Amino acid sequence: xxxxxxxxxxxxxxxxxxxxxxxxxxxxxxxxxxxxxxxxxxxxxxxxxxxxxxxxxxxxxxxxxxxxxxxxxxxxxxxxxxxxxxxxxxxxxxxxxxxxxxxxxxxxxxxxxxxxxxxxxxxxxxxxxxxxxxxxxxxxxxxxxxxxxxxxxxxxxxxxxxxxxxxxxxxxxxxxxxxxxxxxxxxxxxxxxxxxxxxxxxxxxxxxxxxxxxxxxxxxxxxxxxxxxxxxxxxxxxxxxxxxxxxxxxxxxxxxxxxxxxxxxxxxxxxxxxxxxxxxxxxxxxxxxxxxxxxxxxxxxxxxxxxxxxxxxxxxxxxxxxxxxxxxxxxxxxxxxxxxxxxxxxxxxxxxxxxxxxxxxxxxx
Amino acid sequence: xxxxxxxxxxxxxxxxxxxxxxxxxxxxxxxxxxxxxxxxxxxxxxxxxxxxxxxxxxxxxxxxxxxxxxxxxxxxxxxxxxxxxxxxxxxxxxxxxxxxxxxxxxxxxxxxxxxxxxxxxxxxxxxxxxxxxxxxxxxxxxxxxxxxxxxxxxxxxxxxxxxxxxxxxxxxxxxxxxxxxxxxxxxxxxxxxxxxxxxxxxxxxxxxxxxxxxxxxxxxxxxxxxxxxxxxxxxxxxxxxxxxxxxxxxxxxxxxxxxxxxxxxxxxxxxxxxxxxxxxxxxxxxxxxxxxxxxxxxxxxxxxxxxxxxxxxxxxxxxxxxxxxxxxxxxxxxxxxxxxxxxxxxxxxxxxxx
Numbered sequence: 001x002x003x004x005x006x007x008x009x010x011x012x013x014x015x016x017x018x019x020x021x022x023x024x025x026x027x028x029x030x031x032x033x034x035x036x037x038x039x040x041x042x043x044x045x046x047x048x049x050x051x052x053x054x055x056x057x058x059x060x061x062x063x064x065x066x067x068x069x070x071x072x073x074x075x076x077x078x079x080x081x082x083x084x085x086x087x088x089x090x091x092x093x094x095x096x097x098x099x100x101x102x103x104x105x106x107x108x109x110x111x112x113x114x115x116x117x118x119x120x121x122x123x124x125x126x127x128x129x130x131x132x133x134x135x136x137x138x139x140x141x142x143x144x145x146x147x148x149x150x151x152x153x154x155x156x157x158x159x160x161x162x163x164x165x166x167x168x169x170x171x172x173x174x175x176x177x178x179x180x181x182x183x184x185x186x187x188x189x190x191x192x193x194x195x196x197x198x199x200x201x202x203x204x205x206x207x208x209x210x211x212x213x214x215x216x217x218x219x220x221x222x223x224x225x226x227x228x229x230x231x232x233x234x235x236x237x238x239x240x241x242x243x244x245x246x247x248x249x250x251x252x253x254x255x256x257x258x259x260x261x262x263x264x265x266x267x268x269x270x271x272x273x274x275x276x277x278x279x280x281x282x283x284x285x286x287x288x289x290x291x292x293x294x295x296x297x298x299x300x301x302x303x304x305x306x307x308x309x310x311x312x313x314x315x316x317x318x319x320x321x322x323x324x325x326x327x328x329x330x331x332x333x334x335x336x337x338x339x340x341x342x343x344x345x346x347x348x349x350x351x352x353x354x355x356x357x358x359x360x361x362x363x364x365x
Numbered sequence: 366x367x368x369x370x371x372x373x374x375x376x377x378x379x380x381x382x383x384x385x386x387x388x389x390x391x392x393x394x395x396x397x398x399x400x401x402x403x404x405x406x407x408x409x410x411x412x413x414x415x416x417x418x419x420x421x422x423x424x425x426x427x428x429x430x431x432x433x434x435x436x437x438x439x440x441x442x443x444x445x446x447x448x449x450x451x452x453x454x455x456x457x458x459x460x461x462x463x464x465x466x467x468x469x470x471x472x473x474x475x476x477x478x479x480x481x482x483x484x485x486x487x488x489x490x491x492x493x494x495x496x497x498x499x500x501x502x503x504x505x506x507x508x509x510x511x512x513x514x515x516x517x518x519x520x521x522x523x524x525x526x527x528x529x530x531x532x533x534x535x536x537x538x539x540x541x542x543x544x545x546x547x548x549x550x551x552x553x554x555x556x557x558x559x560x561x562x563x564x565x566x567x568x569x570x571x572x573x574x575x576x577x578x579x580x581x582x583x584x585x586x587x588x589x590x591x592x593x594x595x596x597x598x599x600x601x602x603x604x605x606x607x608x609x610x611x612x613x614x615x616x617x618x619x620x621x622x623x624x625x626x627x628x629x630x631x632x633x634x635x636x637x638x639x640x641x642x643x644x645x646x647x648x649x650x651x652x653x654x655x656x657x658x659x660x661x662x663x664x665x666x667x668x669x670x671x672x673x674x675x676x677x678x679x680x681x682x683x684x685x686x687x688x689x690x691x692x693x694x695x696x697x698x699x700x701x702x703x704x705x706x707x708x709x710x711x712x713x714x715x716x717x718x719x
Contacts, residue, residue: 044699045704048704049703090717091717103712107385358706
C-alpha cells in the first residue's frame with residue numbers, strides 16, 4: 001500500500017538496525033511514549049531484532065490504559081441510566097471498572113454505542129432529542145481537538161441533550177513524573193508523533209535540558225521507530241540531549257496552532273489520576289467554566305463517585321521499566337486480555353496486552 | 366516469591382476479574398468468548414462422539430454412505446451490501462461448511478424469521494439471490510419455514526440454512542489431519558467481506574469500494590479434489606474470526622504449529638488501508654469466499670495452480686507451513702523480519718481511539 005509499505009521495508013529496516021548496533025558502544029534504555037509505538041514494536045518484533053543494544057521501556061501513552069478506574073465507574077453509572085445513550089470510541093468498551101465493563105452494561109440493556117468521532121455523537125444527539133447523549137472524551141492531546149470541537153459546536157448550536165465525560169491527559173507531566181522517580185532507568189524518549197502533530201515540541205525542550213535526556217519526536221511505522229532509536233542512540237553516544245524530529249512528514253515545531261487554540265478555549269489544565277501511576281498534578285484537561293453545562297459529571301451528578309486507585313498494582317513498575325510484563329507473576333495466568341487485572345493489559349496498545357497477544361512465543365524460547 | 370507477588374499484585378490490582386452473567390455480543394465473535402460459550406453452556410448437555418469432532422460440518426454414516434450436515438444462522442446488518450446480500454450469504458455459508466469437509470453439497474433447508482414491516486422488494490431481492498446462489502452451487506432448496514415477528518423483534522430478516530452433502534471415502538479433509546511439512550495455502554485475498562460489511566454498516570467511506578467476497582467454494586474444492594485428491598489434509602473457510610482464528614483452531618485440533626510469512630499473505634490495498642484507519646488486524650476479519658488448505662509440500666505448487674485456474678482462486682498463494690515446533694500456536698514472521706504470535710481474539714475487534 002502506498003505511503004505504508006515504504007515504512008515497512010525489511011531491507012531498509014535491517015540496515016538501520018545494523019547502524020544502531022554499530023553506533024552503540026554500550027546498552028541504552030529508551031522509552032517509547034505512545035501505545036501505538038509499543039504496539040508496532042511488539043507486533044513487528046523490533047525489540048527482538050535489536051537484542052541487548054537498546055532496551056525499550058514501554059511508556060504510559062495508551063489512553064485506554066491510563067484512564068482512571070474512577071472515570072470508568074462514572075461511565076458505567078451513566079451508561080446504565082435508561083435516559084442516556086452512552087457513546088465511546090470502541091476500545092473503551094472492554095475496560096473493566098469496579099464490577100463490570102461497558103459491554104456488560106450493554107448486555108444488561110444499557111444504550112452503549114461505538115462512534116468514530118465525537119462529532120458523530122453530537123449528530124446523534126441532534127437526531128434523538130428525547131434522549132441524553134454522553135460522549136466519553138478520553139485520550140491525549142491527539143484526540144483533544146476533536147473533542148473540544150464537539151463541545152464547541154454543541155454550545156454554538158445549542159444542543160442541550162449532549163454532554164461529555166472528560167478524562168483527558170497530557171504527555172509532558174507524565175514524562176517528568178517518570179523521570180523524577182528515584183529508580184528511573186530511562187535515558188532517552190521517543191515522543192509520540194501524533195501528540196506532537198497537534199502540540200509541536202516546544203514543551204519538550206525544557207524537559208530535555210533539565211533531565212539531560214534526548215527526546216526524539218517519532219512516528220509509528222517500524223522504520224519510523226527504528227530511525228527514532230538511531231537518532232536517540234547517536235545523541236546518547238555523543239553526549240547530546242536535544243529534541244529532534246524524526247516524524248518530519250507530520251510534525252512542525254509549533255504544531256497545529258488552530259487546534260491548540262480550540263483546545264485551550266474549551267479545556268483547562270486539571271489534576272488527574274493515572275491508572276497504574278497515580279495522581280499527577282496538572283496532567284489532565286477538564287472543561288472550562290464556560291462549558292460546564294456540557295460536563296456529564298455535573299449534569300448527571302456522578303462527580304461524587306470516588307474509587308480509590310489501589311497502590312499495589314505493578315503496572316507502575318512496568319511503566320518505569322523496572323519490571324517486564326513477562327516477569328510479573330500475574331502475567332498470562334490470572335491477568336489476561338479477557339480478564340485484565342492491571343491497566344497495561346486492558347487495551348491492545350497496553351504493554352502487557354501487546355506482549356501477551358504478540359510476544360508469548362518469545363517468552364517461551 | 367511467586368505466591369508473594371500474587372498475594373500483593375493479583376488481589377490489589379485496579380480491577381477485579383469480571384465474569385459476565387449474561388450473553389454479550391462478543392460471544393458471537395468467533396473468538397475465545399464464542400469457544401467458551403460452546404464449551405460451558407452447550408456441549409455439556411449435548412455430548413456425543415459426532416458433535417465432539419466440532420468440524421465445520423458433522424459427518425454421519427447412513428447405510429455405509431458418509432453424509433455431511435451443517436447448519437448456520439445469518440443475522441447480518443445491513444441486509445444488502447456490495448457483493449451480495451443476506452440471501453446469497455446464507456447459501457454460501459452453509460454450502461462452504463459442507464465443502465470444507467470434502468462433501469458435495471446436495472440439499473438445503475431454509476428458515477426465515479421476518480420482521481413486521483420488511484419491504485417486499487427487499488425480501489424479493491434476498492430470495493432471488495438465494496435461488497441464484499443455490500443454482501450456482503448445485504444445491505436444491507428442498508424444505509423451508511417462515512415466521513413473522515413484531516416490528517423491533519428482529520433485524521429485518523434472520524435466515525437459518527441447514528445443508529446436507531455426501532462425502533466419498535477418497536476425499537476426507539479434516540482439521541485433525543494437518544501435518545508438519547504441509548504447506549498452508551489461501552485461495553484468495555483476505556478481509557474483503559468483513560470490511561465491506563463494516564463500511565456499509567457504519568457509513569464509512571474509503572477511497573475504493575470494497576465488495577464482499579461471498580461465493581460458493583465448491584468449484585475450488587472440486588479442482589483440489591481432481592489434482593491433489595485426498596492428500597488435501599485440511600480445508601477451512603476462515604469466516605467469523607478470520608484467518609487467524611481458523612489457523613489457531615486447526616493448530617489446536619492437529620497438535621501442530623503454524624508458521625506464517627506476513628509478506629506472502631494476500632491482503633488487498635483497500636482492506637489494508639481500512640484496517641489501518643480502524644485499528645483492525647486483517648488476519649481477524651471475516652471472509653466468505655476464501656478457503657485455507659493444508660497440502661503436503663511436494664503437492665503445494667499443484668494445489669496453488671489448480672486454485673488459480675478458477676476466477677475465485679486467481680490470487681491463491683502459499684502463506685506458510687505447518688511445523689512440529691510450538692504445537693497449537695500460530696507464529697508470524699513479520700515483513701521487517703521479527704516474529705510474533707497470532708493468537709485467538711477474546712471477542713470482537715474494537716475500533717481504536719487513535
